Amino acid sequence: MGLKKHGITSETIKNMILGAGVIYKNLKYEKASSGWTGTPLGATSGGLKFNYEAQWLDVEVDGATVLIKGVSKQKVGESATLEGQMTELTEDILVNALHLVKSTSEDTTYVKYVSKENITEADYLENVAYVGTLSSGKNVIIILPNALCTEAFELETKNAEQTTFAVKFECTADLENDSLNKLDIAIYYPNAVV
Known part of the structure; x- marks a missing residue:
């Protein structure tokens, strides 16, 4: 038997990721109640990007001029981010992205927010999550706990164009x-039996 010229199988049609997915905040599974609950952060445009990266230490050992399995590479850390382009601007997004606090508004028809000197524990979301849909209709869920928005906030508006702004959440350890x-990232992939 020769080698195949493609990686397509009968399961491929069920395992493709469709659509951009959704950024949720504070997503959790409640077995006793309604299953997965959380709050979508808002509408995005242009898709989402999840990035996981391990940091490695290259161990140099005298006498070895090549990498040695189990010796030469040691994992010394990791980072994970979830980012997207928001096209919806809400109070919640502003507070979470810019780490703002309420202030006294001169105009009572508005809520006034101001910057603060340092971030606090309240600026960390319990988690942010990517919820994507496979072509089978089942979800893939990636949860980044203790998430902090670290992207610069830049809002550029133009006539006859949709405005977006970037959000980037970094996962942190508790x-x-x-x-x-290590981070407590969790990836939920649908069970084939269910």
Whole structure:
């Protein structure tokens, strides 16, 4: 038997990612109640981008001039981000993206927000999550806990064009964890049996 010229199988049609997906905040699974619950962050345009990257230490050992399995590469950290272009501007998005606090408004028909000197624990979302849909109709869920929006806020508006602005959330470790050398990222992939 020769080697195949493609990787398509009978399962391929069920496993393709369709659409841009949704950014959720504070997504969790409640077995006793309604299953998955969370709040969509808002409408996006142009898709979403999840990035996971491990940091590696190249261990140099005298006598070895090539990489050695189990010795030469050691994982020393990791980072994960979720980003997208928001096309919806709400109070919630402004507060989460810019880490704002309410202030006294001179005009009572508006809520006034101002910048603050330092971020606090309240600026971290419990999590942000990417929820995408496979061609089978089932969801793939990627949860980044203790998320902090770190993207610069730039709003450029033009006539007859849709306005978007970037949000980028970084996953952080919780100080309560015993191990501070890995993130608590969780990826939920649908069970084939269900």
